[in-house]
Structures are given as structure tokens and as C-alpha cells.
């Protein structure tokens with residue numbers, strides 16, 4: 589079971605990903621993405637979905653036309669874990 593990050597390990601891990609903000613009132617991180625149109629957004633979501641399946645670690649997300657909001661947290665651990673940081677890195681790479 590992956591443990592949630594805390595203390596120095598947490599701040600060091602979060603420092604390796606850019607533009608992810610803490611969710612107010614919850615141990616989770618979030619980032620918003622904006623694309624040219626729905627087609628671009630959908631393509632991004634498809635790439636993320638395949639990466640999430642491969643990692644067996646899934647985002648909480650919403651999509652409105654060209655915008656995608658993503659929240660990452662490890663439900664099994666009750667907070668942000670290294671799995672979330674790793675998935676965030678992949679998400680940024682496919683954006």
C-alpha cells in the first residue's frame with residue numbers, strides 16, 4: 589500500500605512538478621488545462637486515461653469543451669502519494 593507523503597518528502601516531491609496546486613481542505617493536488625478546442629482536450633484525456641490504466645492510478649477530472657480540470661490524490665492512502673506525483677509528471681508530459 590502506498591503511503592501518503594508528509595514533511596520534507598512531500599515538499600521535495602511536489603517541487604519536482606510544476607503548476608500543481610494544493611486543493612483547499614483536502615490532501616490532494618489540482619491543475620487546470622486549456623486546449624484549442626474539444627478535440628484537443630479529448631485527445632489529451634485519452635492519453636491520460638491510457639497512462640492512468642497503465643499505472644493503475646486514476647485522476648479525478650472534469651472536462652468542459654476545451655478545459656480539463658484534474659485532481660490527484662491516492663484514495664487508498666487518504667492523501668497525496670508518490671503515485672500522484674508520478675502521474676502528474678506523465679500528465680504534464682502528454683499535455
Ligand code: HBI
Nearest residue numbers: 644645646647661662663664665
Ligand atoms: N487511483 N487515485 C487513485 N487512488 C487509488 O487509491 C487507486 C487508484 N486507482 C486504482 C487503485 N487505487 C487500485 O488500488 C484499485 O484496487 C482500487
